[in-house]
Amino acid sequence: MSISALISLAFTALIIENVILTQFLGICPFLGVSKKRSSAVGMGMAVVAVILLAGIITWTLYHYVLSPLKMEYMQTIVFILVIAALVQMVELIVKKISPALYKALGIYLPLITTNCAVLGVALLNIRKDFGFAEMLVYSLFIPLGFLLVITIFSMLREKIEMAPVPKAFKGTPIALVVAAILAMIFSRFGGLI
């Protein structure tokens, strides 16, 4: 795997195949935790840490434990347990090492277990038949794309709270329309590569 191929994979993961706007993973936190920018950034950071760790652990488990034992069919069960345990562990470690960071991220960590982006990326790493380097790049840049989009989206939403929106569109409907416009913008980036 050459460096240029890795860079193009990183760019694809970050923008062209953006996790929220084209792959539709992690929509629940995208709609749920994007009302304020500070909480959106906190959630995004926590997702970056968890997806990267989960990607590395699940990839290693799959290739060095499940695959030699011919137990590939167990991947969903094993992965989700690993992710649930990992989230708990990250929570404990962060609590011990940095109480300030825990205060900022703490409430988002338990929510990440049911964020489909985490299990989604772990499964996609296997389905796309990635090697270690590719997996590392993919599991870093997919959540960075999540962070990017949720930050932009939360800034837009803060403005929309003030805007005079038709009564029926208040809340989630207008947020979805805004997401549609963002998706339209991001779909045009496809021509870059």
Added chain:
Amino acid sequence: MNQKQNFFKGIIKENPLFVTILGTCPSLAITTSLENAIGMGIAVFFVLVLSNLIISLITVNPKMKELVKPVRIPVYIVVIATLVTIVEMVLHAFLVDLYNSLGVFIPLIVVNCIILGRAEAFASDNKPLDSVVDGMGMAVGYTLALMSISFFRELLGRGLITIWGEKSVNPIQLNLVPIFEFIGIEPINMFLQPVGAFLTFGFILAVLAAIANKKSAKMASEVKQA
């Protein structure tokens, strides 16, 4: 609450997708065709009904419930993940087309908030029969919601809706292409892309909110008159 109310609350009053806004990821990703939506709905139906049944059987015994309480989330997740793996294998064996078009979203049923949500909110406190009926209602409500989103997306995006195109001799088909040609426009391809997913979902929610607003306004005026 009788069984009928228990069943129908999942379809209208507590519709998982349109009212509580749970399980949004698959509802945006796989609703490009009505066929996918039905397939996803059936998979969710199977998983939700069985997970509700198994979890309520576990928690129906008070001693067992007390024992499971501190580790209940991992227990629920293992039950759900096992059922999802079964669904995945069955689809892979018998319905390869559907398996390919749903892709990664079949294993992702595990983290669909609806299933864990019903386990936590309903099945763990209710009798097995009630939980099964609740699961059926919720799954049917979810399927109908998915179908309504994909109906608009496929109709506007492709101009025609085909169900079981390759499998049967005379597939069910709804063709709007002549109407599009009559007006002089092409089917709006945008609706099959991510943009259309967000837009359709947003507009359906807005229409439902408008109906709910009207109803509550009517009720308020009736109260005033009385």
